[in-house]
Amino acid sequence: MTFGERLKELRQDKGLTLREMAEHFNRGRTTFSNYENDYRKPDMDLIDELADFFNVSVDYLLCRTDQRQDPNTKIKSAISNDPELVEFWGELEEREDLQLLFKQTRDLSPETIQRVIKIIKIFEEEERERHGG
CATH class of the missing domain: 1.10.260.40 (lambda repressor-like DNA-binding domains)
Structure with missing residues (x-):
């Protein structure tokens, strides 16, 4: 096409x-x-x-995919009311190591999606502190 x-x-x-x-x-x-x-x-x-x-x-x-919408649109929408999570999501979205998790998360309710992203943020912050970052 x-x-x-x-x-x-x-x-x-x-x-x-x-x-x-x-x-x-x-x-x-x-x-x-x-x-x-x-x-x-x-x-x-x-x-x-x-x-x-x-x-x-x-x-x-542009016919680069047959998927009509960005698969992460539902995640973006669920966190759109929290600027801190939106900023954090910008860092996470392209990470290959988290793609499977995001795929599973898309089917959850917006409230649960928001909680999952908050939990990931907590883990990421703990990792940074642990490694002096």
């Missing part, structure tokens, strides 16, 4: 015409037609806007 095919599929799933899509993003209909036919590619700002509009990840929109 190409970017253009994916964009067209998402637009049609939302029941939008090319004209409606172009108007929503303040672009010409021809511009979106060129995107859907893979004649042109949008800039990164528009790609971000499109991903938000369709509620999909940028990677999905």
Whole structure:
């Protein structure tokens, strides 16, 4: 699948015409037609806007994955009201050694997800103190 095919599929799933899509993003209909036919590619700002509009990840929109949304969206949402946890999550999110744990955590309730991240934070802080960091 190409970017253009994916964009067209998402637009049609939302029941939008090319004209409606172009108007929503303040672009010409021809511009979106060129995107859907893979004649042109949008800039990164528009790609971000499109991903938000369709509620999909940028990677999905660019055909890097077939998973429509960032798998960690539920975790991010569960901790979004705690700035300290959001900052900590930024440090954790890419750690390979914790990916399996995150995969299991996604299916929990938002309250439980928040508790799990808080517990990980406590363990991480204890480890840093133990190793003089």
